Amino acid sequence: MNTQLLLIQVFNGLVNGAFYALLSLGLAVIFGMLRIVNFAHGALYMLGAFTAFALGQALGLGFWPSLVIAPVLVGLLGAVLERTLLSRLYGLEPSYNLLLTFGLTLLTQDLVKQVMLSRFAVSSAPYTPPEALSGVVNLGFVVFPKYRLFVIALSLVICVLTWFVIEKTRVGAVIRASTENPAVTRAFGIDVGRWVTGVFAVGVGLAGLAGVLAAPIYSVEPYMGAELIITTFAVVVIGGLGSILGSVITGFAVGVLAAVGAAIYPPIANTLVFILMAAVLLVRPSGLFGLPEGAR
Amino acid sequence: MKTTTMTALLAAALCAAPGALAQTLTGGSIKVGVLTDLSGVYSELSGQGSVKAAQMAVDDFMKANKAYAGKISVVGVDHQNKADVAGNKAAEMIDRQGVDVLLDLPTSSAALSASAVAKGKKIPVMVVTGGTTALTNESCNKYTFHYAYDNYMLANGTGTAVTKRGGSSWYIIYPNYAFGQDLNRQMTAAIQENGGKLAAPSDATPFPNTDFSSYLLKAQSVRPKIFGTMQAGNDLVNVVKQYNEFGLKKQGIGLGIGLLFETDVAALGQDAFAGAIATVPWFWNYDARSRQWSAKFEAAFGKKPTWAQAGVYSATMTYLQAVARAKSDDGDAVVRALEGYSFDDMFARHATIRPQDHRVLLDVHTVMVKAKADAKETGDLFTRLQTIPAAKAFMPLSESKCKM
Numbered sequence: 001m002n003t004q005l006l007l008i009q010v011f012n013g014l015v016n017g018a019f020y021a022l023l024s025l026g027l028a029v030i031f032g033m034l035r036i037v038n039f040a041h042g043a044l045y046m047l048g049a050f051t052a053f054a055l056g057q058a059l060g061l062g063f064w065p066s067l068v069i070a071p072v073l074v075g076l077l078g079a080v081l082e083r084t085l086l087s088r089l090y091g092l093e094p095s096y097n098l099l100l101t102f103g104l105t106l107l108t109q110d111l112v113k114q115v116m117l118s119r120f121a122v123s124s125a126p127y128t129p130p131e132a133l134s135g136v137v138n139l140g141f142v143v144f145p146k147y148r149l150f151v152i153a154l155s156l157v158i159c160v161l162t163w164f165v166i167e168k169t170r171v172g173a174v175i176r177a178s179t180e181n182p183a184v185t186r187a188f189g190i191d192v193g194r195w196v197t198g199v200f201a202v203g204v205g206l207a208g209l210a211g212v213l214a215a216p217i218y219s220v221e222p223y224m225g226a227e228l229i230i231t232t233f234a235v236v237v238i239g240g241l242g243s244i245l246g247s248v249i250t251g252f253a254v255g256v257l258a259a260v261g262a263a264i265y266p267p268i269a270n271t272l273v274f275i276l277m278a279a280v281l282l283v284r285p286s287g288l289f290g291l292p293e294g295a296r
Numbered sequence: 297m298k299t300t301t302m303t304a305l306l307a308a309a310l311c312a313a314p315g316a317l318a319q320t321l322t323g324g325s326i327k328v329g330v331l332t333d334l335s336g337v338y339s340e341l342s343g344q345g346s347v348k349a350a351q352m353a354v355d356d357f358m359k360a361n362k363a364y365a366g367k368i369s370v371v372g373v374d375h376q377n378k379a380d381v382a383g384n385k386a387a388e389m390i391d392r393q394g395v396d397v398l399l400d401l402p403t404s405s406a407a408l409s410a411s412a413v414a415k416g417k418k419i420p421v422m423v424v425t426g427g428t429t430a431l432t433n434e435s436c437n438k439y440t441f442h443y444a445y446d447n448y449m450l451a452n453g454t455g456t457a458v459t460k461r462g463g464s465s466w467y468i469i470y471p472n473y474a475f476g477q478d479l480n481r482q483m484t485a486a487i488q489e490n491g492g493k494l495a496a497p498s499d500a501t502p503f504p505n506t507d508f509s510s511y512l513l514k515a516q517s518v519r520p521k522i523f524g525t526m527q528a529g530n531d532l533v534n535v536v537k538q539y540n541e542f543g544l545k546k547q548g549i550g551l552g553i554g555l556l557f558e559t560d561v562a563a564l565g566q567d568a569f570a571g572a573i574a575t576v577p578w579f580w581n582y583d584a585r586s587r588q589w590s591a592k593f594e595a596a597f598g599k600k601p602t603w604a605q606a607g608v609y610s611a612t613m614t615y616l617q618a619v620a621r622a623k624s625d626d627g628d629a630v631v632r633a634l635e636g637y638s639f640d641d642m643f644a645r646h647a648t649i650r651p652q653d654h655r656v657l658l659d660v661h662t663v664m665v666k667a668k669a670d671a672k673e674t675g676d677l678f679t680r681l682q683t684i685p686a687a688k689a690f691m692p693l694s695e696s697k698c699k700m
Contacts, residue, residue, distance in 0.1 A: 005517075015509070016507060126564045143542070217537075218507075224506070227504075266499065270502050
């Protein structure tokens with residue numbers, strides 16, 4: 001394989017990596033703080049894309065306002081779900097929240113499909129990138145869509161920002177404290193329940209944001225999150241459950257590796273990430289950046 | 297004594313007369329089974345619309361043939377595009393619900409499976425939405441008829457038209473399963489027969505798949521005249537979306553599509569498809585007859601018909617007329633009435649049912665998708681480039697591997 005093709009695939013991989021990173025970041029924040037394995041993450045990602053599409057259809061809102069409004073709406077829905085349903089399962093086995101979030105996924109997919117069919121007469125809808133980002137740029141070695149470069153850049157910014165807030169700020173310290181030792185944190189006069197809700201909302205808001213970013217690249221359809229979420233879980237496992245830095249780095253790395261791997265040997269495209277996961281788990285059962293069980 | 301005999305005979309004859317028809321129909325009625333995708337990826341292009349189309353055919357037939365009034369009903373069943381489900385449902389529909397014919401059958405694997413089951417039970421099958429040529433080749437059987445289209449017709453129509461219009465070099469991608477592999481083979485053959493060539497070997501893509509960017513980047517570096525995609529349904533929508541995103545059209549690389557349904561164009565907006573060439577057996581605004589029927593369908597269903605749904609209407613009507621000719625719904629009798637039959641209706645023009653392999657031959661059209669600005673009315677999607685006559689549109693009998 002020549003260098004040009006390799007470079008092309010690296011770029012290509014970074015785009016997919018950006019989606020993996022944003023989604024696994026949300027999963028890591030939620031799992032790390034709340035110990036919830038959120039299987040509904042893919043459906044919430046789809047809901048982000050669908051909300052952007054629906055806002056455009058109903059209110060004529062373009063991409064830019066939707067990029068802010070849709071994740072906020074998805075985040076608010078997340079807060080409602082956490083308050084009304086998930087909060088009732090804390091302290092129970094993790095399989096309960098897995099079942100609940102899986103059920104929510106099926107429900108959301110079918111609801112969106114019904115709405116799409118009855119309101120828009122299609123179950124797969126077009127969404128175009130904003131004027132300023134449509135078209136392609138010549139990078140010398142490849143002609144690449146501007147919009148995809150934007151996705152890589154924005155996703156990097158969001159990931160760094162999230163990591164910074166959680167690891168380096170006072171807000172982050174409170175969040176970490178409320179999840180690691182709720183009793184003591186409560187004793188300091190902090191409303192732990194509200195913080196937990198907030199963290200969940202931000203986590204699913206990130207999924208919503210990834211959804212809006214995906215809408216101009218993939219068609220908006222009810223099952224768009226279903227396939228992606230499986231790869232994302234693999235990314236989370238490789239990176240180490242709950243590790244924020246791990247999920248971001250692994251997200252981008254897996255995207256690039258899968259793209260380069262697919263260029264060298266196409267049939268491996270869909271399985272490479274799982275081969276990688278198996279290999280990593282053999283060597284480091286807690287993932288590349290995860291802490292061993294005892295250290296938690 | 298003589299008078300009583302005569303009276304008895306007369307009475308018997310009088311009693312028998314209205315019942316004569318009922319006696320030749322098993323169970324005294326005909327049940328039309330639409331085995332289709334009611335919930336999945338093909339539910340928009342077939343699904344409930346196909347069930348509605350079959351119902352319309354039944355109603356029209358009963359109105360024109362009073363003897364059958366009230367004796368024909370339609371049942372729609374979901375096969376989820378899965379071969380095993382399709383086989384089970386086909387058996388259940390025939391054995392438990394007393395279905396006399398199976399219709400529609402999107403997804404090649406599901407069509408093949410249901411066809412094999414129905415063959416064992418001697419029930420006619422009219423495949424409208426399934427595409428594989430295996431149905432009239434190695435997997436053909438006495439009870440299966442292939443209506444509307446198949447992969448050979450698509451490849452022959454589009455490959456020839458595009459190559460002749462200057463699309464002399466192609467790069468093709470296809471979904472890696474029976475339908476895609478078959479269509480890629482047929483398309484490549486059609487291109488080469490017309491003096492075209494492949495700019496690079498065809499690539500198999502995972503199925504289903506959302507991200508086609510690496511193939512589009514490859515197309516950029518290979519620079520073919522035509523980027524050919526054999527993807528269907530939602531995968532096709534993604535390919536075409538990304539084809540536009542990567543600006544291939546502006547770079548002078550045209551788009552050739554293996555299988556196109558009206559619903560795909562609706563999903564992405566017709567501008568994204570504008571200029572793409574495909575082959576279809578029918579479209580709603582082809583002529584006055586197709587228009588008239590489509591207006592009726594739209595009034596009843598709320599949407600314009602796809603060519604698959606129009607095909608289901610036509611296939612149902614063709615089946616019922618064969619029952620009328622055979623004066624029986626017995627599978628063998630209906631098959632005899634269908635074989636070699638020539639007809640012409642709102643969907644199938646200059647149509648003949650080839651007795652040797654049960655391929656339904658009909659005129660098909662190579663079309664180019666119009667830009668939105670060129671559309672004269674809602675849903676005006678296609679400019680007709682040419683009509684391929686029934687005799688030339690499908691695989692010649694000499695190439696068929698069918699042994700019935």
